[in-house]
Amino acid sequence: MGRMSHFLEYLLIGFAMKAGKILIKGLFFLTICSFLLPTNSFSGELSPGEKRRIESGTTNIFEIIISLLKRERFGDIYEYGDQISREAISKEMFISRMREINYQLAESWETVRDIEVEVVSPRRANLKATLGFPGPRAYGASGETIFQTMVFEMTFDKDEWRINLRPFYDRGSTRQRGWRGPRNAR
Numbered sequence: 376m377g378r379m380s381h382f383l384e385y386l387l388i389g390f391a392m393k394a395g396k397i398l399i400k401g402l403f404f405l406t407i408c409s410f411l412l413p414t415n416s417f418s419g420e421l422s423p424g425e426k427r428r429i430e431s432g433t434t435n436i437f438e439i440i441i442s443l444l445k446r447e448r449f450g451d452i453y454e455y456g457d458q459i460s461r462e463a464i465s466k467e468m469f470i471s472r473m474r475e476i477n478y479q480l481a482e483s484w485e486t487v488r489d490i491e492v493e494v495v496s497p498r499r500a501n502l503k504a505t506l507g508f509p510g511p512r513a514y515g516a517s518g519e520t521i522f523q524t525m526v527f528e529m530t531f532d533k534d535e536w537r538i539n540l541r542p543f544y545d546r547g548s549t550r551q552r553g554w555r556g557p558r559n560a561r
Contacts, residue, residue: 421494430492433500433529436536441487441506444543445480449473453540457530460540472544481507481520488522498531502538 421429436455443451449470453461456469464472480486485507493501504527507520528539 421497425497426494429494429497429500429531432531432536433492433502434490436529436538437490437502437504437527438487440538441480444478445486447473447478452543455538456540457528457537458532460538464540464544469540469544476544478543479509481509485520485522489524500529500536502527502529 440452440455443449443455450466452473453466453469488505488507489503491503493503495501503524505522505524507522510519510521525542527542529536530539531537
């Protein structure tokens with residue numbers, strides 16, 4: 376019986392060694408493949424050209440949105456919203472809230488200043504801009520412009536940059552960041 380158990384022990388050890396070699400070869404193969412195959416994950420390094428492209432794309436979309444905001448084209452602004460924003464609020468409700476808030480931006484160069492883009496990943500960026508709103512008018516005199524700095528989250532979806540709509544319609548979320556909001560929102 377002892378001879379039989381030694382033989383089984385020998386077989387089991389041999390089998391375990393072969394299985395171990397196969398496992399090591401498989402892990403080595405997977406490691407090599409993970410370096411060779413392209414992935415969608417962000418490695419943290421973008422070329423200067425890629426960063427400029429992202430900054431330019433987000434800034435262009437933001438300027439279009441500001442132009443639509445000045446003309447009170449709230450339905451069109453909604454179309455530039457990211458998927459999460461558009462799932463959180465219907466188009467009709469967004470338009471209604473925007474009219475209720477009564478956005479009014481300052482004239483000409485005071486409308487938007489100091490645009491900065493922080494690239495978070497190839498598909499996500501934070502755009503920080505200072506927006507100008509007309510100040511209160513007292514006794515017929517025009518008030519000074521009130522400037523508020525806001526941060527807008529932007530994502531790349533369906534081949535274009537989209538913006539988080541919440542800072543536009545949710546005064547509570549922007550108030551937490553120190554923004555007092557547009558006219559009639561105080």
